[in-house]
Amino acid sequence: MDYSEVLNHFANLGLALAIGLLIGSERGWHRRNYAEGERVAGIRTFALMALLGALVAASGQHFAPKWAVLASALAFMPLAFLLVVGYVLETRRNGDLSITTPVAAMATFWLGTMPVLGLALPAAASAVVLTLLLHLKGKLHHWLEVLDHQELLGTLQFLLLSVVLLPLLPNREFGPWGSLNPWELWWMVVLISGLSMLGYFAMRIVGPGRGVLVTSLAGGLASSTAVTVSLSRLHRDQLPGATTMISSGILLACSTMYARIAVVVFVINRDLLPATIPAIAAGFLALLGIALWRMFRVRGSRESESPAIKNPLQLLTALQFGLLLAIVMVASEALQQWYGEAGLYVLAVLTGTTDVDAIVLSLAPRAQDSLGTDVAVMSISLAAATNTIMKGVYCRWIAGPGLGNKVLVPTVVTAALVLAFAAITIW
Known part of the structure; x- marks a missing residue:
């Protein structure tokens, strides 16, 4: 493995981590009044999910490009299961039926895989759009009220x-x-x-x-x-x-x-x-x-x-x-x-x-x-x-x-x- 290839891997992992931190920052800010342990996913969890997606995709791609997506899908299933369980427990505790955070977390995992698969620019752009959609909740709901x-x-x-x-x-x-x-x-x-x-x-x-x-x-x-x-x-x-x-x-x-x-x-x-x-x-x-x-x-x-x-x-x-x-x-x-x-x-x-x-x-x-x-x-x-x-x-x-x-x-x-x-x- 040459030096440029190593730099490329680190760049992909760094971008995935940045994507997770970006989305996680918005989710953490939105739920900043929650006590520690009351959130299904916060800034650290989102960063880890994006990094996990990048690591799994990179590991699968090391053996063969076609294995990258399969390895990511296999890793995604237990992660999705944990998010669903966390959502059910949180719903029982506070009655909040919104699935926005779990879905955003699932999307974050896949956004983390995209730089490794050669889709760095679409991943970064999608992360920014996703964060904006999450943060503009009040304005979007108000628009629906006046529409x-x-x-x-x-x-x-x-x-x-x-x-x-x-x-x-x-x-x-x-x-x-x-x-x-x-x-x-x-x-x-x-x-x-x-x-x-x-x-x-x-x-x-x-x-x-x-x-x-x-x-x-x-x-x-x-x-x-x-x-x-x-x-x-x-x-x-x-x-x-x-x-x-x-x-x-x-x-x-x-x-x-x-x-x-x-x-x-x-x-x-x-x-x-x-x-x-x-x-x-x-x-x-x-x-x-x-x-x-x-x-x-x-x-x-x-x-x-x-x-x-x-x-x-x-x-x-x-x-x-x-x-x-x-x-x-x-x-x-x-x-x-x-x-x-x-x-x-x-x-x-x-x-x-x-x-x-x-x-x-x-x-x-x-x-x-x-x-x-x-x-x-x-x-x-x-x-x-x-x-x-x-x-x-x-x-x-x-x-x-x-x-x-x-x-x-x-x-x-x-x-x-x-x-x-x-x-x-x-x-």
């Missing part, structure tokens, strides 16, 4: 969309002009659903106590249109005097639409991003700048109401968006075939009145391929500009001229800037 039925159902539906349905779809072209690829279409639905889920839960974590501005920024990722409508109604029905604060929240939410477009373009076709950035950045910075300027004017306000955003994680919503996206994809290909660039520009404006994601997802993959970069940039900019103006129109219609003009004017100016920068980029 309602629709949010849990929506999360499960999102997993159904992404983990179950997506791998089953064929990855090839169908339909008129080969404009529909089921796998790519559904991947785009998953992408938008994921961004909406991220924004929604970010807003839920922030909480209403953070006020209109912070929750508008988070809620804008889920749906800037929904934030606009919700805040407009809030102003009309409850806070008629908070015009500056509410307008700041709406403009801040609208600015996130441009950040969202940039993320989608980067994920779908990152080669298109440099050409898209000038127009997108102009829209984002214009709205963000006005929102922040107004925010500082009312920074002493104590208003804390937040926009009421409905849970976006709905299977029916995803299916409806998928249908809309499929229609837009076929329509964009048809209009390009029949009317050329002008047809796409008309479609971008019409689609932008209700949704900007569909046109972005439809055109971004085709840029620099069947569709020129300039046409894609101008179409996306037209849709974004139209959608921005429509938010101002919605606010003016719902909340009246007082708030409406404070939102409509900046959105119109921003739309003009977006189109101007798009034109400069193209020409």
